[in-house]
Amino acid sequence: MSISARHGARQARRGPAEPHAAYARPRTGLPSPVLGGIAATALATLLLPLVLDRGGLALYIDIALSACVVVGISLLMGFAGQVSLGQAVFFAIGGYTAAVLVLNDVPPLVGLLAAPVAAGLVALLLGVPLLRLHGHHLAFATIAVHLIFLVVVQQSDTLGGNVGLMGIPGFSVGGIDLADHRSIAFVSWGVLAVVVLVSHNVITSRPGRALRALATSETAAESAGIPVGRYKLTVFALSAAFAGLAGSVWAYYVGFLSPGMFPVSMSITFVVMAAVGGMGSIWGALFGTTAVKLIVSYLGMLGTAGGMPDYAPAVLSYAVYGLLLILILLFLPHGVVPALRDRIVRRWSAPPRTPLDTAGRDPGKAGLPPANGRP
Amino acid sequence: MTQFLMFLVNGIAIGCGFALVGSGLVAVYRITGVVNFAQGMFAVVAALSATSFVALGIWHGVAELMAVLVGGFAGLATGVVAVGRRGTQPLTALLVTLAVGFLAYAIEVLVWGDQPRSLPGLDGRAALLGVPVQRQYLLVIAVTAVVFVLLWLFFARTYLGKALTACASNPYAARVVGIDVTRMAFIAFALGGVLGGVAGVLVAPLRPISFDSDVSLIVGGFAAAIFGGLTRPMMALAGGVLLGITEVMIRAYGDASYGTVGALVFLIAIMIWQSARRPTLHKEAV
Numbered sequence: 082m083s084i085s086a087r088h089g090a091r092q093a094r095r096g097p098a099e100p101h102a103a104y105a106r107p108r109t110g111l112p113s114p115v116l117g118g119i120a121a122t123a124l125a126t127l128l129l130p131l132v133l134d135r136g137g138l139a140l141y142i143d144i145a146l147s148a149c150v151v152v153g154i155s156l157l158m159g160f161a162g163q164v165s166l167g168q169a170v171f172f173a174i175g176g177y178t179a180a181v182l183v184l185n186d187v188p189p190l191v192g193l194l195a196a197p198v199a200a201g202l203v204a205l206l207l208g209v210p211l212l213r214l215h216g217h218h219l220a221f222a223t224i225a226v227h228l229i230f231l232v233v234v235q236q237s238d239t240l241g242g243n244v245g246l247m248g249i250p251g252f253s254v255g256g257i258d259l260a261d262h263r264s265i266a267f268v269s270w271g272v273l274a275v276v277v278l279v280s281h282n283v284i285t286s287r288p289g290r291a292l293r294a295l296a297t298s299e300t301a302a303e304s305a306g307i308p309v310g311r312y313k314l315t316v317f318a319l320s321a322a323f324a325g326l327a328g329s330v331w332a333y334y335v336g337f338l339s340p341g342m343f344p345v346s347m348s349i350t351f352v353v354m355a356a357v358g359g360m361g362s363i364w365g366a367l368f369g370t371t372a373v374k375l376i377v378s379y380l381g382m383l384g385t386a387g388g389m390p391d392y393a394p395a396v397l398s399y400a401v402y403g404l405l406l407i408l409i410l411l412f413l414p415h416g417v418v419p420a421l422r423d424r425i426v427r428r429w430s431a432p433p434r435t436p437l438d439t440a441g442r443d444p445g446k447a448g449l450p451p452a453n454g455r456p
Numbered sequence: 457m458t459q460f461l462m463f464l465v466n467g468i469a470i471g472c473g474f475a476l477v478g479s480g481l482v483a484v485y486r487i488t489g490v491v492n493f494a495q496g497m498f499a500v501v502a503a504l505s506a507t508s509f510v511a512l513g514i515w516h517g518v519a520e521l522m523a524v525l526v527g528g529f530a531g532l533a534t535g536v537v538a539v540g541r542r543g544t545q546p547l548t549a550l551l552v553t554l555a556v557g558f559l560a561y562a563i564e565v566l567v568w569g570d571q572p573r574s575l576p577g578l579d580g581r582a583a584l585l586g587v588p589v590q591r592q593y594l595l596v597i598a599v600t601a602v603v604f605v606l607l608w609l610f611f612a613r614t615y616l617g618k619a620l621t622a623c624a625s626n627p628y629a630a631r632v633v634g635i636d637v638t639r640m641a642f643i644a645f646a647l648g649g650v651l652g653g654v655a656g657v658l659v660a661p662l663r664p665i666s667f668d669s670d671v672s673l674i675v676g677g678f679a680a681a682i683f684g685g686l687t688r689p690m691m692a693l694a695g696g697v698l699l700g701i702t703e704v705m706i707r708a709y710g711d712a713s714y715g716t717v718g719a720l721v722f723l724i725a726i727m728i729w730q731s732a733r734r735p736t737l738h739k740e741a742v
Contacts, residue, residue, distance in 0.1 A: 164547070210728050217491040217550055218727045221678050225720040228675065232717050345671050346561075349554060356551065392570055396562045403559030410552050411541050 123274070130266035138262040140378050142334060145269035148370040149276045149327035151354045152363055153320030156280055158352075159361020160289065161316040162296030163212065167223035168324055169347040170230045171200040173340075175325025176332035177240055180249045183333075189252050193329050200325025201318040208317040212310070227345050234340045245339025252333040265334045272330055276323045280363050283319065288312060296361075353406045359416020368418050377401050461587045463708045464701065469593035469662070471700020472600035476655035477677025478692035479607060480531075480648035485686045486624040487644035490549040494534045495677055496670030497560045498652025502527035503660035504564060504667075507573045516576075524653035530560070531649015535642045542638075557670060564667035572669075577661025596658045603654055604693055611689075620644060624687075672716065679723035685730065 133141055150168055157163050178199040179192035187195075211222050235243045251260020252268060259268060283289050295302040295309055303309045332338055350373075358369020377398045384394035413420050477495055484492040502523040509519035538544065538552045577592040611617040622630040623640045631637050655673070656665070663669075679699055684691025699719050707715040 211724070213731050214727055215731070216547055218682075218731065220491075220550065221675065221682075222724050222727060224671070224675060225723050228671070229717050229720050232713060236711075236713055344668070346558070346668070349558070352551070353555070353558075392565050395570065396565050399558050399565065400562035403555045403557075403562060406555035406558065407537060407552055410548050410555065411537075411544070414548060 127267075127270055130263050130270070133266075135262055138266050140374065141266050142262070142269045142330075144371050144374045145266070145273045146327040146331050147351065147354065147374060148367050149273055150324040150351050151358070151370045152273075152276050152280050152366040153323035154351055154355040155358070155360055155362060155366040156283070157316055157320040158355060159359075160284065160292040160296055161313050162299075163313060163317065164216065164220045164352075165223045165317075165320070166220050166345070166348050166352060167227035167230075168320070168351050169343045169345075170227050171204060171321035171324035172328035172331070172347075173230070173234070173338070173343040174200045174203055174321075175328030176338050177234070177246070177328075178325070179329035180246045180332045180338055181239065183250055184246065184248075188255075189250065189333060190254050193252070193326070193333075196329030197322035197326040200328070201322035204318040204321030205314060208314045212313050212317060223348075224345060227343075227348060231340050231343070241339065243340065245337060245341075247337050249332055249336045249338065251336065252330070260333070265330065269327075269330055269334075272326055276326065277363055277367070279319070280323075283316075284363070288315070292316060293361075350402055353402050355416075357405055357409050357417060359419040362416065362418050362422075365416050365418035369416065372417070373402070373405065376405070458587055462589065463704050465587070465589045465593050465597075467701035467704035468697050469596040469700070470704060471680070471697035472596050472693075473655050473659040473662070473673075473696075474676040474680040474699050475693040475696025476600060476603065476651055476658070477673050478680030478683075478696050479604070479689045480651035480655070481674075481677055481681040482684065482686055482689050482692050483607075483651060484535075484644050484648040485681070487620050488535075488539055488549070488641045489546040490538060490553065491546075491678075491686070492534070492538070492645070492648055493550060493553040493674060494530075494538075494557045494560065494670075495648060495652050496672075496674030497557045498527040498530050498534075498649045499656030499659065499673050500564065500665055500667060500670045501530045501560065502653030502656035503575060503665040503669075504568045504573060506657045506660060507575050507665075508568070510575065520657040523657050524650055527653020527656060528646050528650040531652065532642060532646040534649070535645025538645070539638070539641045561667050568667070570667060572664035572666035573660075574664040575657070575660035592661050596662070599654065599658060600693070603651070604689065607651075607689055616643070675723070676719060679719055679726070682723065682726055682730070 130138060130141060150172055154165060154168055157165055175196035178196045179189070182192040182195055183189050207226060211219065211226070214222050234240050240246065251258065252265060253259055259265065283292075291302065291307045291312055294305065295307060295312060299309050354369040354373045355366055356369070357373055358367065359365030380397040380401055381394045384397045409416065415423075477499055480495050480498065481492055484490060484495070505526040506520050506523035509522055510516065512519075514522070534553060534556045537556055538549045544552070577595070583589075609617075611621055619630070619635045620640055620643065622633070622635055623637050623644075627637050630640075655677075659665070659673070676696075676699065680696030681692045683695025683698075699722065702718050702722065703715045706718045
């Protein structure tokens with residue numbers, strides 16, 4: 082049983098009178114204010130690198146690339162109901178693929194395209210045995226894969242071993258140099274846009290609906306004729322490909338890769354971001370990543386300010402990840418964005434009721450589902 | 457041959473560490489259905505506390521006992537956060553324990569810094585049937601044996617242990633006969649903390665412990681516990697010992713750097729084998 086499976090069960094209990102906002106909203110014809118909002122957000126974030134300073138650009142790139150990974154996790158956990166605590170592995174595979182290719186005189190653009198393919202292929206191979214597992218078994222299996230990956234990289238000479246790969250050239254396309262902070266920020270934005278677009282199309286397609294059914298009950302989905310194993314594997318590979326794509330841009334940006342850069346806690350922080358925003362929601366993933374990264378970076382600045390001990394930034398970031406995850410899981414188990422969306426949709430749809438409809442009921446609570454879906 | 461026996465004792469001792477962490481996982485999982493990711497953290501907290509207590513000049517033995525108590529309190533606190541709020545689903549609770557582990561990182565770094573610390577244990581060697589063995593290894597094995605006997609006595613012979621077992625097999629029926637299931641869950645977490653603490657103070661002299669040692673401890677413990685389907689402590693002991701021996705033998709006769717990989721591959725293989733034997737429908741019903 083997974084979180085989203087419970088989530089689905091709750092929705093079912095709530096009955097057809099109160100369908101979940103995400104399920105009820107027609108996917109094809111988005112209302113124009115929503116489309117306008119999306120366009121405004123896209124434009125604002127696209128213009129942002131022009132005004133940011135160097136530190137701001139570093140944070141911007143970090144957020145955009147982490148968001149690619151988190152959107153993948155959100156798909157995997159929210160729609161396919163599978164937990165992965167090893168997503169940083171695919172980020173690293175993407176980075177190493179691009180780095181090894183570029184260091185062997187392959188054009189950076191080819192490295193960028195090869196990275197998601199490599200990460201996706203590894204995920205396909207790993208997924209065949211691993212996706213037979215569920216819940217905490219899968220969680221531990223993915224951590225085990227992460228630890229094995231670190232040992233393998235440390236032992237591999239082509240991947241630079243413990244020391245790592247150094248001097249990775251910056252990104253460029255056809256001789257045009259795109260290695261400076263601002264260009265990489267635009268590249269990251271583009272990569273994230275591709276990830277969001279692909280995810281959106283997957284969610285709204287027929288396989289997307291099948292995935293949601295699968296997260297609720299694999300048995301029921303299978304009896305409805307959904308090829309459960311193949312779909313789970315596809316989403317796993319897709320989320321890995323997103324992470325790999327982000328990892329390759331990260332490698333070009335940082336110019337240096339070592340196994341120490343990808344600890345198990347990195348995979349867990351991605352899950353924290355997805356949980357904060359809300360599993361199974363692209364906007365949730367984007368919001369969660371931005372919010373968590375901004376908070377951690379702000380506290381990091383406080384931590385490095387004068388008079389603070391040198392371990393203060395680490396302490397603060399661990400505390401933020403821990404506290405945020407606890408508070409969100411206990412008090413907003415569906416994440417911030419779905420909770421907000423529910424509230425807004427309720428406000429829009431609640432008032433225009435006929436007197437007959439609300440008669441005999443507490444007017445303030447007319448038709449509202451219980452908070453958080455709890456009985 | 458002597459060398460092989462030395463490695464064997466070494467492996468059993470390391471395996472006992474895994475088994476103790478695993479038994480804490482089993483204690484919590486049996487009663488609450490939650491896989492407690494913070495189990496490795498209890499061991500780390502107890503080990504680090506022990507180093508501080510010893511540095512304060514408290515006698516060996518007393519310092520370790522106090523550290524085990526600290527582990528128990530850490531367990532209780534984790535339990536209150538993870539299952540104190542009614543209606544928390546087991547997989548959500550798993551993520552909550554993960555978050556508690558992260559929060560503990562912050563506290564551990566704040567108190568003990570981010571460098572590994574080691575605890576002096578028993579030094580010297582004793583001859584066992586003509587084989588020289590480090591005395592700390594013998595201590596680990598002996599304490600583990602005592603702990604598992606006590607654990608068995610506790611679950612099988614005491615009223616509290618029976619109540620805990622009742623919660624494990626059917627929480628609803630347990631509540632009907634007047635057992636406070638939530639309090640039992642807290643007791644289970646405290647017990648998990650104590651078991652993790654024992655593991656921590658025993659393992660700390662064998663290898664330096666830093667705040668992020670919990671990942672390797674919890675993965676080893678989980679691998680041991682999964683042997684008995686996370687519900688049977690004795691199988692966790694068997695699994696832990698087998699893992700420990702495998703790891704030491706790979707280090708000794710194979711490639712030292714792949715020592716942990718053997719255990720991890722083993723963990724994945726066992727889980728896949730177990731899942732293949734259980735139909736999907738059964739898994740969804742649990």
